[in-house]
Amino acid sequence: MAMLGSVVSLHLAGAGGAPMQTIAEARAVAGRGLEGDRYFAGVGTYSDHPGGGRHVTLIEIEALEALKQDYGVEIAPAQARRNIVTRGAALNHLVGREFSVGAARLRGMRLSEPCAHLERLSARGALRGLIHRGGLRAEIVAGGAIRIGDAIAAFEARRQSA
Numbered sequence: 001m002a003m004l005g006s007v008v009s010l011h012l013a014g015a016g017g018a019p020m021q022t023i024a025e026a027r028a029v030a031g032r033g034l035e036g037d038r039y040f041a042g043v044g045t046y047s048d049h050p051g052g053g054r055h056v057t058l059i060e061i062e063a064l065e066a067l068k069q070d071y072g073v074e075i076a077p078a079q080a081r082r083n084i085v086t087r088g089a090a091l092n093h094l095v096g097r098e099f100s101v102g103a104a105r106l107r108g109m110r111l112s113e114p115c116a117h118l119e120r121l122s123a124r125g126a127l128r129g130l131i132h133r134g135g136l137r138a139e140i141v142a143g144g145a146i147r148i149g150d151a152i153a154a155f156e157a158r159r160q161s162a
Contacts, residue, residue, distance in 0.1 A: 001153040005088025007101060008061045009077045010148060012037040016044045020078040028056065028104035030143045034083055053109030053137030057082040058091055058101075063133040073126055082112065082135045089152045091136040099154045103144025112137045 011020040015038050026034045033040035033055040044054065059082040068074045077085040084101060094108035112135040114126060 001100065001155055004090070004099070004152045004154055005086050006152060007084055007146060007148055007150045008087050009085040010146065011078045011081075011083055011085070013081075014038060014041070014043075020081060022078050025145055025147045026083070028101075028106075028140045028143045028146055030140050031055075033140065034146075037083060052139055053112075055140045056084060056106060056138050057112050057135055058084040058086055058089075058138065059112070059135035060089065060091055060133070061085050061087045063130060063135070066133070067126065067130060071128065075126055080135070084146065086152055092132070094136055094138075094154065097154055098141060099152060101152050102146040102150030104140060104146050105142035105144075106138040107141050109137050109139055111135070 010023050010026050012023060012026065012034060013020045014036065018038065023036075026036075028034055029040065037056075038044035039054045059077075059080050061077065064075060064077065064080060064085075091108070092111060095110060096108060098105060098107050100106070111132065113132070114130040114134040
């Protein structure tokens, strides 16, 4: 496994559009999401839309820092509306790959591009400043505890033998 970075903060919301609550630890459940989160309960804003990748969302703290530096838009990690805020992990590179966050194993499904809903709930200008840096949507392959400070590591791709 290749070490990529670490967890900076964790956030859950009990319902779609509800404020994100900062927590110290989350329990990831395979095939469901994070216990206590809106998508785990099936009541997230986009729960009724088809498609996967709604178990857990991640965003790089570096993207939020760049949003402030480059666009003058400051949003707190919880305002980013993502479950896991990371440092040191290039999340865009994890689409289609499995990786661990703490004791949980995730699979990157697709980028989590910002939308007008995010901008309404966070800050004006967030949409433009987070294009292609809005994070990653992932599925939980194997559950486990995720805590602030936990390591993020990518599983090495298996090579096909000739």
